[in-house]
Amino acid sequence: xxxxxxxxxxxxxxxxxxxxxxxxxxxxxxxxxxxxxxxxxxxxxxxxxxxxxxxxxxxxxxxxxxxxxxxxxxxxxxxxxxxxxxxxxxxxxxxxxxxxxxxxxxxxxxxxxxxxxxxxxxxxxxxxxxxxxxxxxxxxxxxxxxxxxxxxxxxxxxxxxxxxxxxxxxxxxxxxxxxxxxxxxxxxxxxxxxxxxxxxxxxxxxxxxxxxxxxxxxxxxxxxxxxxxxxxxxxxxxxxxxxxxxxxxxxxxxxxxxxxxxxxxxxxxxxxxxxxxxxxxxxxxxxxxxxxxxxxxxxxxxxxxxxxxxxxxxxxxxxxxxxxxxxxxxxxxxxxxxxxxxxxxxxxxxxxxxxxxxxxxxxxxxxxxxxxxxxxxxxxxxxxxxxxxxxxxxxxxxxxxxxxxxxxxxxxxx
Amino acid sequence: xxxxxxxxxxxxxxxxxxxxxxxxxxxxxxxxxxxxxxxxxxxxxxxxxxxxxxxxxxxxxxxxxxxxxxxxxxxxxxxxxxxxxxxxxxxxxxxxxxxxxxxxxxxxxxxxxxxxxxxxxxxxxxxxxxxxxxxxxxxxxxxxxxxxxxxxxxxxxxxxxxxxxxxxxxxxxxxxxxxxxxxxxxxxxxxxxxxxxxxxxxxxxxxxxxxxxxxxxxxxxxxxxxxxxxxxxxxxxxxxxxxxxxxxxxxxxxxxxxxxxxxxxxxxxxxxxxxxxxxxxxxxxxxxxxxxxxxxxxxxxxxxxxxxxxxxxxxxxxxxxxxxxxxxxxxxxxxxxxxxxxxxxxxxxxxxxxxxxxxxxxxxxxxxxxxxxxxxxxxxxxxxxxxxxxxxxxxxxxxxxxxxxxxxxxxxxx
Numbered sequence: 001x002x003x004x005x006x007x008x009x010x011x012x013x014x015x016x017x018x019x020x021x022x023x024x025x026x027x028x029x030x031x032x033x034x035x036x037x038x039x040x041x042x043x044x045x046x047x048x049x050x051x052x053x054x055x056x057x058x059x060x061x062x063x064x065x066x067x068x069x070x071x072x073x074x075x076x077x078x079x080x081x082x083x084x085x086x087x088x089x090x091x092x093x094x095x096x097x098x099x100x101x102x103x104x105x106x107x108x109x110x111x112x113x114x115x116x117x118x119x120x121x122x123x124x125x126x127x128x129x130x131x132x133x134x135x136x137x138x139x140x141x142x143x144x145x146x147x148x149x150x151x152x153x154x155x156x157x158x159x160x161x162x163x164x165x166x167x168x169x170x171x172x173x174x175x176x177x178x179x180x181x182x183x184x185x186x187x188x189x190x191x192x193x194x195x196x197x198x199x200x201x202x203x204x205x206x207x208x209x210x211x212x213x214x215x216x217x218x219x220x221x222x223x224x225x226x227x228x229x230x231x232x233x234x235x236x237x238x239x240x241x242x243x244x245x246x247x248x249x250x251x252x253x254x255x256x257x258x259x260x261x262x263x264x265x266x267x268x269x270x271x272x273x274x275x276x277x278x279x280x281x282x283x284x285x286x287x288x289x290x291x292x293x294x295x296x297x298x299x300x301x302x303x304x305x306x307x308x309x310x311x312x313x314x315x316x317x318x319x320x321x322x323x324x325x326x327x328x329x330x331x332x333x334x335x336x337x338x339x340x341x342x343x344x345x346x347x348x349x350x351x352x353x354x355x356x357x358x359x360x361x362x363x364x365x366x367x368x369x370x371x372x373x374x375x376x377x378x379x380x381x382x383x384x385x386x387x388x389x390x391x392x393x394x395x396x397x398x399x400x401x402x403x404x405x406x407x408x409x410x411x412x413x414x
Numbered sequence: 415x416x417x418x419x420x421x422x423x424x425x426x427x428x429x430x431x432x433x434x435x436x437x438x439x440x441x442x443x444x445x446x447x448x449x450x451x452x453x454x455x456x457x458x459x460x461x462x463x464x465x466x467x468x469x470x471x472x473x474x475x476x477x478x479x480x481x482x483x484x485x486x487x488x489x490x491x492x493x494x495x496x497x498x499x500x501x502x503x504x505x506x507x508x509x510x511x512x513x514x515x516x517x518x519x520x521x522x523x524x525x526x527x528x529x530x531x532x533x534x535x536x537x538x539x540x541x542x543x544x545x546x547x548x549x550x551x552x553x554x555x556x557x558x559x560x561x562x563x564x565x566x567x568x569x570x571x572x573x574x575x576x577x578x579x580x581x582x583x584x585x586x587x588x589x590x591x592x593x594x595x596x597x598x599x600x601x602x603x604x605x606x607x608x609x610x611x612x613x614x615x616x617x618x619x620x621x622x623x624x625x626x627x628x629x630x631x632x633x634x635x636x637x638x639x640x641x642x643x644x645x646x647x648x649x650x651x652x653x654x655x656x657x658x659x660x661x662x663x664x665x666x667x668x669x670x671x672x673x674x675x676x677x678x679x680x681x682x683x684x685x686x687x688x689x690x691x692x693x694x695x696x697x698x699x700x701x702x703x704x705x706x707x708x709x710x711x712x713x714x715x716x717x718x719x720x721x722x723x724x725x726x727x728x729x730x731x732x733x734x735x736x737x738x739x740x741x742x743x744x745x746x747x748x749x750x751x752x753x754x755x756x757x758x759x760x761x762x763x764x765x766x767x768x769x770x771x772x773x774x775x776x777x778x779x780x781x782x783x784x785x786x787x788x789x790x791x792x793x794x795x796x797x798x799x800x801x802x803x804x805x806x807x808x809x810x811x812x813x814x815x816x817x818x819x820x821x822x823x824x825x826x827x828x
Contacts, residue, residue, distance in 0.1 A: 043453050308716055
């Protein structure tokens, strides 16, 4: 199995003006066919920088993929560095030049001198025919090592990866395979999960690795297995996924790419139930998550965002004395909000959120970050109190995830 | 001026499961204060890989920024590599451990053994206090060189960059100055704006550069001036900002980091007006934008998300025959929604959105991406029809921006 190093050449990525989606796309495509990616590097359109990047990559990998630094403008020097690096020389490729002239004639334009210069190609490289643009890819073979240069324009790079690079890699592969599965958990932190599964993690065979990927009240657990038999790997991963899922119980909400709101949608549609929302502190963010999925109108009736106490009283019928006695941020208020929402919007299930998102508005008794959430139906309501921190945007994000999780747990207990 | 190398540690980025937004954010922030970024590297959570990345970075840069590889689980090895690399040893930081214990006690949980191990810190590093998470940043000084290790969680990294790293860099700079101003526009594309300001752009002096940064119905125009006198640069930038603003008129909604929702909030509070929302296709996203700002409860009364036609009729009093004759996605319906919202929520101004977000649900007459938005008060209502594309998430984002811009324009015309 080859190990791959990716080098992206270009000032725009380097200076952060664009995000490096080329690297992630390439890495994902390579991982999918079992090629292990060991590094990405982003460097300037500069001979010395490209050379250093190649030096490091050669130590790590037998497949080096470069993008960018090709094309008609004068800051493109990749080709010269590659010729210095791989041997051979530059030669005008007349048939390439003719194709380019024809291409421009079809567009009603003329190829420029810069385009002619672009047709000087390294004699040691096999050209990769780029049907999406004017600069061909280049394939250098150095003993067993491959150095492949691709254009930086994403759809040109993707075309050449898909049509030329990935098929060559698949053709030569023998033996090693790689399989992956990810468990999605919500409700506990990385370290607590690590404690729950410590013995299982220690018992994992050497060829199966576990990684913790935490993000906003959720932790993804990724199992990666490498070996010779894809069937055995699949069976082994099934076994460990089951073992971990059993241990973690209802902390696991799904596998691989599933969103919490998708889990809720599937469950609601299956049970033919409808949902309505009443969001104070989350300000519409729970509804936004729910309605981001196609098909959500199949179960989501609608929502209310009762930001003012007047709206809580008038539309949601939260009793005035509940608001006065317990305050808007209280268990009693979110319970009343659930009740009012069920009644007003005629849904089977309703949620409510109320909290002090911050940065201002806290008191000694109810500091910034105090949030109450509730989920209920005509029969019963479950509530949860969160104590978050002072960052408004994060408090809204966390409260949203916890609310979605409360709906999930409510559905599981039905 | 320092040259910087960025090293992002983590399998998720390396394998292409997430896009490396940390690198682009860091690179942009560093470039903005005049630090030249010379490379990004992405490597695995592996001692040898981190060491090689450091070796290369040290050859290129006097500032090395690492992200990731910190945290309580055992796959984190960055600290050990840095101690090997920079000298010193690991020691339990008891005050850090006490803070962490307190932090968890507040959350009603206990710090785990993994958290205690996380509090072993390199003796040679100055700690950077991470108020957003449990893992502090580390600042190593190696002669004139700086090696800084930050958490990989984006908001923790951003917090430490903003509060600790960028101020230190700004403090040590001498000589060459760099000033920047960004004009924020909404409503026209990059090429149209380029046409409007072509002569001004051509007249810019060599030491002032203009960059177009388009994003979701908005284009930011960033002017960057370099020179020896900060006062002169400020005066020059003021002049060009004024010239561009005058030319672009009400396309400009603000400068630098301002959000559209902040512009609306300032204007509403100044005029002592209140706002309410009724969102069908945007599903709460407009309210979410509005309530993401502290102080929004000073003018935002609340919102409705009438996803079903029943809710449009019952709560918003959209006449049944309007829905039947023109459909939910129509000028008549969003006008009726504005009217109903003003009445139900008692606000001075209301907005309404209704559209086919997709990917399904389109017809020949109203294809996917058809969206109607409206903004009005007791006297009059303005409406706009958008024809977007088939991507649900983008359609929601675009509709939200256009709705916020409609509120801004409504306020400007009052």
